Amino acid sequence: MPHSDAAQHTTRDGKVTASDETGARYGFTVTGEETGTRLDKYLTTSLAGKAKAPDAPLSRARIRQLLETGQVLLTAKPGDAARPVSDPAYKVREGEHIVVTVPAPRPAEPVGQEIPLDILYEDDDLIVIVKPAGLVVHPAPGNPDMTLVNALIAHCGEQLSGIGGEKRPGIVHRLDKETSGVMVVAKSDRAHQGLAAQFAAHGRDGKLERAYTALVWGRPEPASGTVDAPIARSPQNRRKMATVRSTAAGGAREAITHYKTLKSWGEPPLVSLVTCHLETGRTHQIRVHMTSIGHPLLGDPLYGGSQKTRKVKLPPEAQKALERLDRQALHAHLLAFEHPASHEKMRFEASTPNDINDLIGKLEQV
Template sequence: MSAPETEPQVRLYVHPEGAEPVRADKAVSAFFAGEFSRSRLEESFKGGNVKISGEAIPKKRILEAGDVVEIVLPEIPPAEVKPVEIPVEILYEDEDVVVVNKPAGMTVHPGSGTGEDTLCHAMMHHCKSKLSMAGGAMRPGIVHRLDKETSGVMIMAKTDRAYYSLVKMFSERDMEKTYVALVCGVPSVRTGSIQKAIARHPDFRTKMCVCDDLSGRDAHTDWEMLESFGSDAALLKCRIFTGRTHPIRVHLSSIGFPILGDYTYNFQKNKMKKIEPPQRVMLHAYSLKMAHPVNPEKQIDVSAKPPSDFLNLIKVLRETANL
């Protein structure tokens, strides 16, 4: 499914009275700087779509004061995500939604610096391009995201009716999402609740941080310790109640238990002396429980076993716990 085609843009440039004569390409590039790229304007010249009095002009044409230049800009090709055959584990699927087990290391949707190896590319192939485009052609089916390094359960919309219903459900937190995390250190209690506001970090725009209630947005994470590994690490089950960026990672770091491999949020290699420190964030979206977004009488209740690197790390932590 492609995004709608866009009409060519037609713009006029008038060389001002009193201005010095200048080459046409330099004049229009300077005038439209920040609005159109040089390459797009170059295409207009090459295609004979830069004209004065209806006649095409070369880019070296010298403009005189009062010259009226008509520029027809080339169409921008419609942005779309092409289907790419990449295996992804399907946990649940019907005509409206599909629930997947996203692999660690896979980006959810295209963006700056990504290739054709995102979850969206994979799911466009699996669903034969039948994903909702309500969120934009470059984010087919996407209602929520997992970080690139985070693995686990993620639901996607195949129809627009499912998309809008899911947006409402996520906004109202009308579902139960459970994660498991391996953290550095061992809490002194078995359970805890973290209710601290989260905001964009003032100095590092790619990070989040806890802050006061006035400058941030409320965030709530509950956690339970499932297993401890000596005094070095612990396995926690976490549930989030608010939709924020990096809530579990930020909250656990804020109480002194950063997730193993989370170098963005204060994990330090020298804290783990008995094992080889992991190279990724050891966080896994374990389960999702919710009413079906289109058929509320139906329940979606799925879970995904953590990936092999996560399970192998647990095994190593158990083996080294008493060394």
């Protein structure tokens, strides 16, 4: 609840909301003219133009985050209980009352910390690095420091651009903590805007390309193919994502992964080396999609399920290598994009790290 000394904000329908260091709450009532508007668009317009929210305009990603984390409540008519709504495509209706809580952004305090960076390229606008497994991209509960952002602040200083309201300097995409590979970070506002637009287009404009190397259980059939399955947060486990039948499901977003099997070991195949190209970029996308077709990644603690029965079929040395890996066998080996200032086509590759190579070497004994 807001503190007693909170600043007051009056919404267009007379509802008074409050804000303080913990965030702000805004209330809106849908008019007849607004009926049928997508919820995400309605919230973007209302927060930016009518509530005069101090941290507006909020990005589409930020609006989606508010929806996914239960910060948007809807009441259909007076007297009804408010319910959380998470589907950005929900069409609002006249008379509905919507309350949005916008948590205060984390302080930018980006404290520089001397963490070694594997730099592939750097200029005044951007920096391309190879993120090692185990390094978190940006501060979050449980990982308040010693992140990639902290390392970048130490390296680039105040040159990093900020991301409105989210306090993640220069970050335009991310890799999971235990996924290694190539990342690009913006060092100027124009680079941030240009790169963010390319990642939002997911390569469909021909500018962006992302490819990953993965080790999966079994051998996908067909050996090459496309997984086209929307992804939403799992209702059973909020830490996990899951495939759903359509984007009509609450919070679901289109997700497409193209995969190709490069090599398999064992007869019948026990493990396969695959490369995955992303047509979209959803949370845990490759891990979720490969699991959905029955071929989870080796070492994946969240989506791999119990791997004991599969693991015991491997040679002893391969089993030990898998234990040493102690993470999902996933590496972002390729990132290509258009330089946001020079418009030059940039292409960067990172060789497979030693822990995955060690496991591949032991699989050769199968």
